Structure formats: structure tokens, C-alpha cells
Amino acid sequence: MRNLVFDNAFVRDLPGDPEFSPGVRQVHGALYSRVEPTPVAAPRLLAHSAEMAQRLGFSKADVASPEFARVFGGNALLPGMQPYAANYGGHQFGHWAGQLGDGRAITLGETVNAAGERWELQLKGAGPTPYSRTADGRAVLRSSIREFLCSEAMHHLGVPTTRALSLVGTGEWVERDMFYDGHPELEPGAVVCRVAPSFIRFGNFELPASRGDVAVLRRLVDFCIRRDFPQLHGDGEALYGEWFAQVCELTAVMVAHWMRVGFVHGVMNTDNMSILGLTIDYGPYGWIDDFDPDWTPNTTDRQHRRYRFGQQPQVAYWNLGRLAGALSPLFDGVGPLQDGLRRYVEAYTAADRDNTARKLGLVECLDEDIGLMQVLQELLKATEVDMTLFFHGLAAIDPVAPNLASLEAAFYDDAKRDAAEPALRDWLTRYAARLAQQALPDAERRARMQAANPRYVLRNYLAQEAIDRAAQGDLGGVDELLELLRRPYDDQPGRERFAQRRPDWARDRAGCSMLSCSS
Secondary structure (H helix, E strand, O other): OOOOOEOOHHHHHOOOOOOOOOOOOOOOOOOEEEOOOOOOOOOEEEEEOHHHHHHHOOOHHHHHOHHHHHHHHOOOOOOOOOOEEEOOEEEEOOEEEEEOOOOOEEEEEEEEOOOOOEEEEEEEOEOOOOOOOOOOOEOEHHHHHHHHHHHHHHHHHOOOEOEEEEEEEEEEEEEEOOOOOOOOEEEEEEEEEEEEOOOOEHHHHHHHHHOOOHHHHHHHHHHHHHHHOOOOOOOHHHHHHHHHHHHHHHHHHHHHHHHHHOEEOOOOOHHHOEOOOOEOOOOOOEEOOEOOOOOOOEHHHOOOOOOOHHHHHHHHHHHHHHHHHHHHHHOOOOHHHHHHHHHHHHHHHHHHHHHHHHHHOOOOOOHHHHHHHHHHHHHHHHHOEEHHHHHHHHOOOOOOOOOOHHHHHHEOOHHHHHHHHHHHHHHHHHHHHHHHOOOOOHHHHHHHHHOOOOOOOOOHHHHHHHHHHHHOOOOHHHHHHHHHOOOOOOOOOOOHHHHOOOOHHHOOOOOOOOEOOOO
16 A cells, blocks of 8 residues: 555646645635645545555555555545645636635545556545635535445446545534525535546636736646647647647537436536546536436526536536637637637537437437437427436337337326327337338347446435435445446346336435535
């Protein structure tokens, strides 16, 4: 464990805050502040990702040691670690929010594993930083479980994401007003160690640009290209333009994956957008149960629904526009930035067409298939159909004699199902005719669909059940979900209850439908 190799390029190569304290302040001319995690009363390992631990070079004995819990609970540092909190700004719900920064995240360092992979280790909930504003820098068990599970679930779904190494209980209580209704409660605290090649966000570039600090902006761009995009070569505007275009493409691919599996981020602020196109900052996220493009899991967004499921591609484009604006001082004209935004549109359109083909079991997506999918989505919304169950069941359709038998488990409302049955049967007839046009054996079609349409997703009510058990000291639910979600596309005998519709009791229950940003 003490043999980890650290190469802390961010703090070595970029300007830092000369003041060394966690006191809240505006930090100018610096991209980070050095700050150490605040120790907790009784760090205890509650769960970990064995795959991520192995990839980082930790042995089973390392993970089982008390030192592992101390380090990843914030009570100790390994040789070579240089902890800091990053300084960045961001647009929140469409409005510029100024300096934000890592208010409860502290990066321990950048480790390079035996394969030469660079991984930044970051603790979330490890105490106050200069960017904590009025908060305490801590996190509670419920939100930490959600982040830990979702990070790993998204990875196994094939969605670009940050990862999670560990979940450590702190032995302390944290006060949170979950519903923002003036009734705070004490909840058990926890710390998640999240892992990514880079945690640089759009907001890291926005803050120096907003202050007119072009020198710092340029240093950050040059650093990001050198460390995180080593495949790019050249110099000047051409290099910057290609880098921005690749950021746009990576973002498009990420959001297209969200749409494929029915994931809603919930807080697509620019400070929550990764420069590497990774899903980052798991707060009030959720998966679509009944298909509804207007659904958002975020109570803060309840009125305007800016970050609703169906608008995520448009929001990502808007966010990239804000990044382009921040980068504009590095360009003589807007042409390269406009080219990058066009690359987003092209990349998202291509990925969306690929989603359509894969989800419907088609060899390729023809222009008329876009209309076929749109009609289906309108039917799913009107009929209150579970997205995950419907597309998984669609793979079992007999294209010679299509019927609704394999889709029955997806309907939430029998009356709506009966009313829409003629339209659904008509769609299935059109779909079967489309399948007949391609020379693809039915077994291959089904395999193609099952690889694109998950059997299991981390529904909010499943996560809440695990959270409720954990609050009583039983981590079995977390372990069970972690194992289940390692193979989300496979049928897993004995685990059928995890592949069912959201139960009625969970429709409006706290934590099972919409969630707040409070954690």
C-alpha cells in the first residue's frame, strides 16, 4: 500500500494558493488550494470496489488493513500524497455563480499504476476547504452510498464515468436538511473515494476567464492537453481548436449513453461537466422508470425542469457553449470554437442513430428508423411504460407473429395499456416488417439488443432500500447491489426482483423518486 507511486502533476505544474488553511475565501490567480482532510472519529471501511482496488495496485490485505480505512476516511496520508482542493466556477441552472470550487472534495494525489495509467484519488466528504462557503465539507451515508454504487454501476453499463474505490463510515453525525424545509436531522457521515484520470471540469476554465486572467487560463489549457490529451500534437489555435472539438465529441458520446440507458444526471451545471466526457458528481440522479422525457430527479429543478431527461443533449450543447466562451480569449476568431460545437452535433447525431439501431436490433439506422423510434417513444410516454423493461422485453418479440406478451411486465397502468393496445400492435407490425428487411438472424438481433438494453439499472427505490438497511448497520444491500450491477445486461437467476417495475409505494416516497441536492 505504501508502494503507490504518486506523480502530482496538477499541483506541480499549475499555480496554487499561497495561503495554506481551510478558511473560506476568494482565491485569485490560483487553480487550487492546499488543504488536508479533517480527521474523523472512527473510520471504518463499509464497502469497496475490488476491481478498482486491484487496478490501483491494492492487495486484498491492503484493503482489509486499518490503514486503508484511515487513509480513505481522511485520517492519514500515504507517502507522496499532496492533498488539495481545486478552484473553479460554473453556471448553475443557467446562471453564472462565480467561484465555487471543491467545497467538500479533496484530491489526495495522482497515482500511476503498473500499467502506466494515471488515477486521481479524491475524497468526497473529507472536511472543509476554502471553497466550502457556508457548508461543513462533510457528506452523509445515504448520498455517499448513492455515489459509490452509481459510479460502479455506470462503468459496467458502458457509460463513461468516474469510478469509486471505497466507502468509509466516519463514526460521526452530520446535520442535513434533506427537504430544505427547516427541519434538519442528524445522519451518519461517510467519505467516498472517487477515482478518475482527471477531475478537471468546464468550470475550471470558466473561472479564470471570468476574471480576465488569460495567463492562468492558458496555463491550464496547455496543462490539460499535455496531461489528459497526450495524443494531440501541434501548437497555437490549431491545437486548441482540435482539443475543444475532442471535448465536444467526448461529451456527446457520454450524453448519448445516458439517453440509451435512461439515466438522468439531475444537475448538469457546468461545474459538473468533465473535460474528459466522464459522468461526474452523482447527486440527485435517477433512472427513468415510466418513460417521461420531462422527468427530473432534482427537487430543486421541480419548477423549470431544466435538467429533465429529454433535454440533456441540448443542455450539454449549451454548457459547451459556455466553455467555448471561456476559451475565446485564446483564439483570434470564433471559427475553431464553432467547428467544435458542430462536432458535438455531428457526434451526438451519430451516437443517437447508433443507439436507435442497437436498441431496436437493427444492423444500421436508416432515416425512417428515426421516425419509428420517435413514434415508439410517444407511445411509451402516453401509455406509462417502463423504459428498461420495455426495451429488454422487445428483444424477445417474435418478428413473425409479434404480440405484447413479452412486454406485459413493462406497463404501470392497465387502463392506459388497454387504450393504447391498437397503436402498440400497429407499431409492432411496422417494427416486424422493418426487421424482415435485414438479413440478420434472429438470435443475433436479440444478442445485439440485450447488449444495448440493460436488464438491471440502479433504480432509486433499490438504492433507497440499501440505504435504509445500511442506516441500521446492515451493509448487505450495498454489497448485493454492487455485485448485481457488475453484470447489468445478463439475466441473473434468483435476482428477478431487481428487474421489476418501480412499486407503487416508491412512486412519491423520499429518496425513491425525486431527491434534493442536500447531502
